[in-house]
Amino acid sequence: MAHVRITAESDIPLIGSLYFGIIDRGTSLLQVRPSCGCNLNCPFCSVDAGPHSTTRATSYEVELDYLLSAVEEIAPFKGTGVECHIDSPGEPLMYSRLPELVAALKNIDAVSVVSLQTNGTLLDDAKIAALAAAGLDRVNLSLHAFDPGLARQLAGVDWYDIDKVTGAAKAVVASSMDLLIAPVYMPGINDAEIPKLIGFAQECGAGKRFPPLGIQKFERYRYGRTPKGVKVQSWWQFFNRSIKEWEKMSGLHLRLDPGRDFGTVRRPSLPQVFTKGEKATVEIRAPGWIHGEQIGVARNRVVSVFGCDKESGQIRVKIVAAKNNIYVGVPV
Known part of the structure; x- marks a missing residue:
C-alpha cells in the first residue's frame, strides 16, 4: 500500500x-x-x-x-x-x-x-x-x-x-x-x-x-x-x-x-468551485484511496478521479459529484 x-x-x-x-x-x-x-x-x-x-x-x-x-x-x-x-x-x-x-x-x-x-x-x-x-x-x-x-x-x-x-x-x-x-x-x-x-x-x-x-x-x-x-x-x-x-x-x-x-448550527459553507456535470482539467498529484483512483487538483481543491490509470500530468474530467466541497470526477 x-x-x-x-x-x-x-x-x-x-x-x-x-x-x-x-x-x-x-x-x-x-x-x-x-x-x-x-x-x-x-x-x-x-x-x-x-x-x-x-x-x-x-x-x-x-x-x-x-x-x-x-x-x-x-x-x-x-x-x-x-x-x-x-x-x-x-x-x-x-x-x-x-x-x-x-x-x-x-x-x-x-x-x-x-x-x-x-x-x-x-x-x-x-x-x-x-x-x-x-x-x-x-x-x-x-x-x-x-x-x-x-x-x-x-x-x-x-x-x-x-x-x-x-x-x-x-x-x-x-x-x-x-x-x-x-x-x-x-x-x-x-x-x-x-x-x-x-x-x-x-x-x-x-x-x-x-x-x-x-x-x-x-x-x-x-x-x-x-x-x-x-x-x-x-x-x-x-x-x-x-x-x-x-x-x-x-x-x-x-x-x-x-x-x-x-450546539451545531447552520453556517455558510466554503464556496463551491465545481458544479456537477461540468468538465475541468485537473493535475494528477497522488494515487487514490482505492485501486483505479487518482488524486487530482484543480482550483485549489482535490478531485478524486475514478477509473483513471494516469499517474501524473493533466487529465480532462467530468465532475460527477460536487457536494459539501467534496469532488469526484471521471475521465472524459
Missing part, C-alpha cells in the same frame, strides 16, 4: 477529499482528518478500511502545521463556536501528533469544542492523560458489543479486548473529558448488545456535558463491507421502532439533535 504524506510542498489542497484534510458540511462543525490508517477490520466498515482491505490502495497523513494553517483559515470564516471533530476513514489515534493537534485547535479563537472519534483500542492511561491535558472536550467511542466473542467478531481482529476498551472508557470519564458511546446498530447481529451498551453508558457516567450515547444506523455503501445476517432498516424503522424502544427501556433521550445536543 502506498503512503502519501501531505505537506504544503505537496501542492495537495486540504479541501475536496473525504480521505484527509477538512470537511465542511455547512454547519459550525468541521471534520478534521489528519490521517486514514486503521488497525481493525470491522466487517461493517463503510469504507473497507483496515489491514485486510481488498479495495484500499493508499494511506494519507497530513503534516501538522499544514493542517493547522488550513483550520486557522477556515474556522474564523465559519464564525464563533466552531467544533473541530477529529475523525478519519480509519483510526485517528494512529496519528502520532494527535495531542499536539488537539492543543493547537483549542488555541484557535473561533474553536470552542474539540472532539475525537476512536475505536478505543489505542487508548491507554498515557494517551488519555495527554489528550485531557491538551484540552480535548469529548471522546466518541465506537463500541458495538459487550459480549467478548461478538466484540472481537465486529472488530475483525482476534486481539480485540473488550475489557481494555471499557476500562479506557471509564478512565476517560474520570478525566476532564466527556464520553459519548457510539455503537453502530446492526439488526440481526448486535440487537442484544445495545441495551448492555446503554446500561454501561449510564453506569460509567458518560454524558457529563454531551449526550451519553449516539446510536448509529447501519448503512450499505458501495465500497464498504456488509456483515452476513444484517437486516438493513429504513430510517423510519430505526427511529420509530428501535430508538423508541430503547428510550422507553432506559429513560434516556436517544434521538439526537445536532443543535440541541451539540
Whole structure:
C-alpha cells in the first residue's frame, strides 16, 4: 500500500477529499482528518478500511502545521463556536501528533469544542492523560458489543479486548473529558448488545456535558463491507421502532439533535468551485484511496478521479459529484 504524506510542498489542497484534510458540511462543525490508517477490520466498515482491505490502495497523513494553517483559515470564516471533530476513514489515534493537534485547535479563537472519534483500542492511561491535558472536550467511542466473542467478531481482529476498551472508557470519564458511546446498530447481529451498551453508558457516567450515547444506523455503501445476517432498516424503522424502544427501556433521550445536543448550527459553507456535470482539467498529484483512483487538483481543491490509470500530468474530467466541497470526477 502506498503512503502519501501531505505537506504544503505537496501542492495537495486540504479541501475536496473525504480521505484527509477538512470537511465542511455547512454547519459550525468541521471534520478534521489528519490521517486514514486503521488497525481493525470491522466487517461493517463503510469504507473497507483496515489491514485486510481488498479495495484500499493508499494511506494519507497530513503534516501538522499544514493542517493547522488550513483550520486557522477556515474556522474564523465559519464564525464563533466552531467544533473541530477529529475523525478519519480509519483510526485517528494512529496519528502520532494527535495531542499536539488537539492543543493547537483549542488555541484557535473561533474553536470552542474539540472532539475525537476512536475505536478505543489505542487508548491507554498515557494517551488519555495527554489528550485531557491538551484540552480535548469529548471522546466518541465506537463500541458495538459487550459480549467478548461478538466484540472481537465486529472488530475483525482476534486481539480485540473488550475489557481494555471499557476500562479506557471509564478512565476517560474520570478525566476532564466527556464520553459519548457510539455503537453502530446492526439488526440481526448486535440487537442484544445495545441495551448492555446503554446500561454501561449510564453506569460509567458518560454524558457529563454531551449526550451519553449516539446510536448509529447501519448503512450499505458501495465500497464498504456488509456483515452476513444484517437486516438493513429504513430510517423510519430505526427511529420509530428501535430508538423508541430503547428510550422507553432506559429513560434516556436517544434521538439526537445536532443543535440541541451539540450546539451545531447552520453556517455558510466554503464556496463551491465545481458544479456537477461540468468538465475541468485537473493535475494528477497522488494515487487514490482505492485501486483505479487518482488524486487530482484543480482550483485549489482535490478531485478524486475514478477509473483513471494516469499517474501524473493533466487529465480532462467530468465532475460527477460536487457536494459539501467534496469532488469526484471521471475521465472524459
